[in-house]
Amino acid sequence: MVAILAASSIPCIATATQSNRFPLGKYCGELLSNGIMAEAQTTFGPSVTDGKISGSYVFFEEGQTVTGLLAEPSDDGDGNDLTRNLVWQDKYGHGNLVITFTSDFSEFHGNWSDGGKASFPWNGMRCEPTIS
Template sequence: MTESRSWTAALLIAASFATTAKADETGRAPSGTYCGQLSSAGVLSDAQTRFEVVAGGTVIGKYVFSDQGQSVDGELAETGDDGDGSDLTRSFMWRDKYGYGQLIVTFTSDFSEFDGKWNAGGSEFLPWNGRRCHQSIS
């Protein structure tokens, strides 16, 4: 009986450490929803970008922005970081109904904001930014 209680206590302690580690990790990683804007067809449009850290620390994401009153949904897949070891600047491939291209984002040190630039394969980069928000992507 005592052994059973000890095992239960050990599981509860381990679970609390895992929860604490996950909470700490979230503050140091680009995860969650960011509200901001991106340039589309020469206009800055409202956008929501959601990042999620998956196995191995790779980041994936989804986004939605308004294009002339219509919602456009897209996906992000990380292709790498800039190699400086800080994980603040990362590269993604974006894909939506208009095609695909590159997105490069640089996060603030607390991952509360990012400044980014995207292109569709050409040399011209356009702005894409966001700040953590509590809205969800529809």
């Protein structure tokens, strides 16, 4: 019985270690949209492919939910980079998002743009709740 319990805890340890080495999971924070800081949830994962991350996001704007996708076009392959260059896409179009994670991937701070010179804040901290 002890061997079974010990063996069943190994995946949990691996998952915790992986989440500390990669930006996987849900992050709650804010992004600037239409001149207002909006509550946002950004999700990375569920996996890292060739060192590249992808994900999705949701935020509220003027009482409506806006959803979008994130993709990292390229990476050096190690998957451990703290600064990531992503492409966002939603009903408003697409653009660039540059984020920098803390060393334990517990939070990120970044800026998004729509291709123009101006950039706008987008941040998040690991969380469990979801925006519905």
